[in-house]
Amino acid sequence: MTTLARSNRVRRTWWTDAVDAAGCTAYTVYNRMMLPASFGGTDVDCAHLKRAVQVWDVACERQVVIAGHDADALMQRLTPRDLSRVRPGRCAYVPICKNDGGMLNDPVAMRVAEDEWWVSLADGELRLWIEGMAAAGGYSVRVFEAETQPLAVQGPLANELTGRVFGAAVRDLPFFGFGRYDFDGIAMIVSRTGYSKQGGFEIFVEEERLAMPLWDALFAVGADLEVRAGCPNLVERIEGGMLSYGNDMTDAETPFEVGLDKYVQRYDCIGGAALKRHVSDRRLMAVEMEGPVPVCDRRWPVMDGERRAGHVTSAADSIEFGCGVAIGMIDRDWAPGAAVTVETQDGPRPARLRENFWA
Amino acid sequence: MTTLARSNRVRRTWWTDAVDAAGCTAYTVYNRMMLPASFGGTDVDCAHLKRAVQVWDVACERQVVIAGHDADALMQRLTPRDLSRVRPGRCAYVPICKNDGGMLNDPVAMRVAEDEWWVSLADGELRLWIEGMAAAGGYSVRVFEAETQPLAVQGPLANELTGRVFGAAVRDLPFFGFGRYDFDGIAMIVSRTGYSKQGGFEIFVEEERLAMPLWDALFAVGADLEVRAGCPNLVERIEGGMLSYGNDMTDAETPFEVGLDKYVQRYDCIGGAALKRHVSDRRLMAVEMEGPVPVCDRRWPVMDGERRAGHVTSAADSIEFGCGVAIGMIDRDWAPGAAVTVETQDGPRPARLRENFWA
Numbered sequence: 156m157t158t159l160a161r162s163n164r165v166r167r168t169w170w171t172d173a174v175d176a177a178g179c180t181a182y183t184v185y186n187r188m189m190l191p192a193s194f195g196g197t198d199v200d201c202a203h204l205k206r207a208v209q210v211w212d213v214a215c216e217r218q219v220v221i222a223g224h225d226a227d228a229l230m231q232r233l234t235p236r237d238l239s240r241v242r243p244g245r246c247a248y249v250p251i252c253k254n255d256g257g258m259l260n261d262p263v264a265m266r267v268a269e270d271e272w273w274v275s276l277a278d279g280e281l282r283l284w285i286e287g288m289a290a291a292g293g294y295s296v297r298v299f300e301a302e303t304q305p306l307a308v309q310g311p312l313a314n315e316l317t318g319r320v321f322g323a324a325v326r327d328l329p330f331f332g333f334g335r336y337d338f339d340g341i342a343m344i345v346s347r348t349g350y351s352k353q354g355g356f357e358i359f360v361e362e363e364r365l366a367m368p369l370w371d372a373l374f375a376v377g378a379d380l381e382v383r384a385g386c387p388n389l390v391e392r393i394e395g396g397m398l399s400y401g402n403d404m405t406d407a408e409t410p411f412e413v414g415l416d417k418y419v420q421r422y423d424c425i426g427g428a429a430l431k432r433h434v435s436d437r438r439l440m441a442v443e444m445e446g447p448v449p450v451c452d453r454r455w456p457v458m459d460g461e462r463r464a465g466h467v468t469s470a471a472d473s474i475e476f477g478c479g480v481a482i483g484m485i486d487r488d489w490a491p492g493a494a495v496t497v498e499t500q501d502g503p504r505p506a507r508l509r510e511n512f513w514a
Numbered sequence: 515m516t517t518l519a520r521s522n523r524v525r526r527t528w529w530t531d532a533v534d535a536a537g538c539t540a541y542t543v544y545n546r547m548m549l550p551a552s553f554g555g556t557d558v559d560c561a562h563l564k565r566a567v568q569v570w571d572v573a574c575e576r577q578v579v580i581a582g583h584d585a586d587a588l589m590q591r592l593t594p595r596d597l598s599r600v601r602p603g604r605c606a607y608v609p610i611c612k613n614d615g616g617m618l619n620d621p622v623a624m625r626v627a628e629d630e631w632w633v634s635l636a637d638g639e640l641r642l643w644i645e646g647m648a649a650a651g652g653y654s655v656r657v658f659e660a661e662t663q664p665l666a667v668q669g670p671l672a673n674e675l676t677g678r679v680f681g682a683a684v685r686d687l688p689f690f691g692f693g694r695y696d697f698d699g700i701a702m703i704v705s706r707t708g709y710s711k712q713g714g715f716e717i718f719v720e721e722e723r724l725a726m727p728l729w730d731a732l733f734a735v736g737a738d739l740e741v742r743a744g745c746p747n748l749v750e751r752i753e754g755g756m757l758s759y760g761n762d763m764t765d766a767e768t769p770f771e772v773g774l775d776k777y778v779q780r781y782d783c784i785g786g787a788a789l790k791r792h793v794s795d796r797r798l799m800a801v802e803m804e805g806p807v808p809v810c811d812r813r814w815p816v817m818d819g820e821r822r823a824g825h826v827t828s829a830a831d832s833i834e835f836g837c838g839v840a841i842g843m844i845d846r847d848w849a850p851g852a853a854v855t856v857e858t859q860d861g862p863r864p865a866r867l868r869e870n871f872w873a
Binding site for chain 2: 157158159160161162163164165167175179180181182183184187192193253254259278280282283284286287288290291389399400401402450451452453454468469
């Protein structure tokens with residue numbers, strides 16, 4: 156356990172002081188910003204997230220704005236997902252690929268207006284890519300990072316809590332829908348999105364002066380809901396099969412290899428030609444391990460005797476499911492049910508490939 | 515003080531286990547990799563660096579290779595620095611700008627061959643930028659990240675230590691020169707570069723299997739030189755006026771504003787037109803503060819009474835110079851000698867603008 160050295164280069168968020176005060180014990184760095192990683196410990200945080208409601212500082216989801224006459228055309232050029240039916244007021248999960256089909260990022264894009272998209276970055280170098288494509292392709296757009304920081308409200312009681320602050324109408328938002336809802340006289344964008352399987356919202360705060368009042372309001376009205384500061388939870392997201400860019404996929408993997416086949420709907424995008432002729436002999440799958448598992452800070456070889464079947468990309472111990480839960484990139488020679496061994500830095504762990512994730 | 519959560523996404527280096535074992539107490543994340551930030555504490559590390567020799571894990575200086583027929587043309591297109599006299603065997607510090615003249619990165623580029631450059635990245639999104647420019651401009655090059663991790667040897671005894679491992683000839687390397695020197699039968703690239711003012715080398719390890727043998731060899735032959743594991747030192751680099759991309763400059767500042775005027779030698783590069791017409795009313799300068807100064811993890815306003823003169827970008831307490839040493843972006847209305855106040859998160863500190871850095 157080593158501390159994270161702080162500096163200007165690793166950007167604080169509008170809530171970092173509040174996150175510290177709420178008892179954050181570990182951070183990671185995401186898009187060169189501070190992202191809380193633990194409060195009461197991953198297990199305690201996980202159980203609470205599944206039971207109550209948490210407020211997450213996810214300012215590190217930097218928002219890249221594509222605005223102007225050609226915003227739609229550029230957005231469609233960037234992703235193999237067909238965006239023609241994504242109307243203003245809707246979000247879409249959009250894999251973005253390089254020319255060779257490798258995954259550059261897997262953001263959620265929000266169509267804010269006919270000619271404006273907000274791209275919510277996973278941890279990766281996407282902003283300059285979009286700027287470069289816009290310039291190289293002669294698109295009539297402005298590309299810039301918005302002065303916006305998202306705050307997530309996640310958990311089964313997120314509906315109740317968010318409705319208390321923004322009004323009951325926010326509870327009618329469909330999954331991946333968004334709208335503007337009033338907080339203290341300011342119409343804020345609230346979307347039904349978030350990096351957990353427990354449901355909830357993301358609130359896009361557009362002025363620093365509103366950040367702490369919103370945080371405080373959520374805690375003030377949520378005491379009976381047992382609201383706590385939280386963060387994306389490693390256990391919960393693996394149980395639910397939610398992928399993490401940088402962990403479970405990099406630019407060395409295609410959407411097909413990481414289970415995003417259904418989002419590859421057109422080939423007239425960057426990387427489309429490569430995706431069209433793509434053939435792969437591996438895919439991500441759930442891997443059940445005997446615990447306890449150490450911190451997965453490197454790729455663990457997955458072995459079948461002397462043969463290498465692939466590698467684990469993320470892992471954690473799940474109290475709910477009583478095992479180590481993991482995600483692995485596995486050769487197609489191995490099918491669900493296969494018994495394998497995962498070689499961790501603390502030694503081998505018996506494991507089994509699974510058809511589905513746990514939750 | 516909070517811990518750094520480890521994961522696959524924040525890449526370990528070939529030396530992370532050794533760095534942990536050597537007593538690293540704090541890390542930062544740099545180019546999405548682990549970079550040690552402290553061993554015995556910044557002050558103790560600083561005094562030792564100035565007296566003896568340290569081995570630094572700087573694998574986070576990712577190496578982007580530009581290779582092929584048009585490597586030279588692309589490299590020159592990327593930077594306003596004139597590279598026509600940089601021959602193979604030489605390194606050059608190359609500011610790289612966006613179209614608007616803002617700084618994208620300030621790498622050291624190594625001309626490995628007539629048609630091959632290695633670009634040693636500061637913390638920023640440069641690889642995709644180079645790939646995009648290569649594709650958009652139709653340059654006949656390959657751009658990729660090398661399987662190379664640099665290890666730095668820094669300090670007044672670096673010459674002695676490095677010579678013991680690579681042979682006395684390495685001591686003849688001129689500043690910013692490099693060559694291949696033998697380690698255990700392998701010819702490794704060694705350059706006379708590094709992020710300190712104490713002198714030394716960077717060694718470019720091209721295979722993981724050689725990483726720990728080299729580390730161990732440096733410690734085995736350096737015991738009498740008091741060799742220790744170390745890392746770029748915040749105090750030493752500010753005393754010497756060494757800038758840090760992400761702290762002291764971002765893409766919102768031009769080379770002129772951060773004191774890199776002398777590297778702007780041509781305007782036929784990306785950003786050249788903007789640089790040509792650039793007029794600015796601010797520049798980076800040394801700021802002497804009354805200590806103790808807190809951790810500079812945000813921009814501190816620099817005030818002259820009610821007027822804002824600029825902001826501090828980096829700061830630390832210097833034992834050698836008996837003051838807080840800082841770097842600030844200051845409006846040209848204020849000249850060296852001016853008395854100002856720096857507003858830190860722990861309260862105001864009397865300060866004075868300086869003509870020069872300390873070392």
